[in-house]
Amino acid sequence: MAADKLTRDTVIDQAMALADEEGVDAVTIRRLAARLGVTPMALYWHFKNKEELMAGLAEHVLAGVTAGYAPDDPWRERLRLLVEAVVRTMREHPSLPGILTAVEDKHCVDSFNRATEVALDVLTEAGFTLSESFSISSYLLNGAIALVEGRPDCPQDPEVDETERRRQRALRLEALPRDRFPHVVEYGTIAAAPPDVEHYFAFGVDLLLSGVETMAAKKA
DSSP, X not given: OOGGGOOHHHHHHHXXXXXXXXXXXXXXXXXXXXXXXXXXXXXXXXXXXXXXXXHHHHXXXXXXXXXXXXXXXXXXXXXXXXXXXXXXXHHHOTTHHHHHHHOSOGGGOHHHHHHHHHHHHHHHHTTOOHHHHHHHHHHHHHHHHHHHHTOTTSOSOTTSOHHHHHHHHHHHHHTSOTTTOHHHHHXXXXXXXXXXXXXXXXXXXXXXXXXXXXXXXXXX
């Protein structure tokens, strides 16, 4: 690609694809320039350094998180929409947690600030103090990250057949002493089944939100 045809959006799209394919550490100015067929200097017209590039990626990916926000909906519905949108975005872009970690000051990212503002608006309406609301929003973000990073369909080792890995794990669990670990052994009888990924995510979001809703009910 000719350097004079290179746009900021093209750089972001290719950097995002590289991050999702190989991880955030793979996104370097030199590697990205080679992928785009330009010199590293051509990228510096759009981003001064990797920190600025990571902030640009975060801005791009988080832009749709608050798209479905409806201020007139009950706070529980708004909070669920926000958490589901964050989880969905991370499922689509598994590099997002790493990108957020790479951005030292997340509040330089406008879309991150918008999502935070929505969360604080919802949680203060639920009866939490501003300080509590900020803590809860951080907890929900970290919970969403843990949920996505722990997804059951993510291969632990690309070279190992997942069906066989689950079967072997189930056999190990079933071989434990039943008199000492009855529930673990019983779980072994179903551990070989393919994971229901959509149920995993729906259950995880419910688990995150139930804690917030229970605490809010105590404040009512």
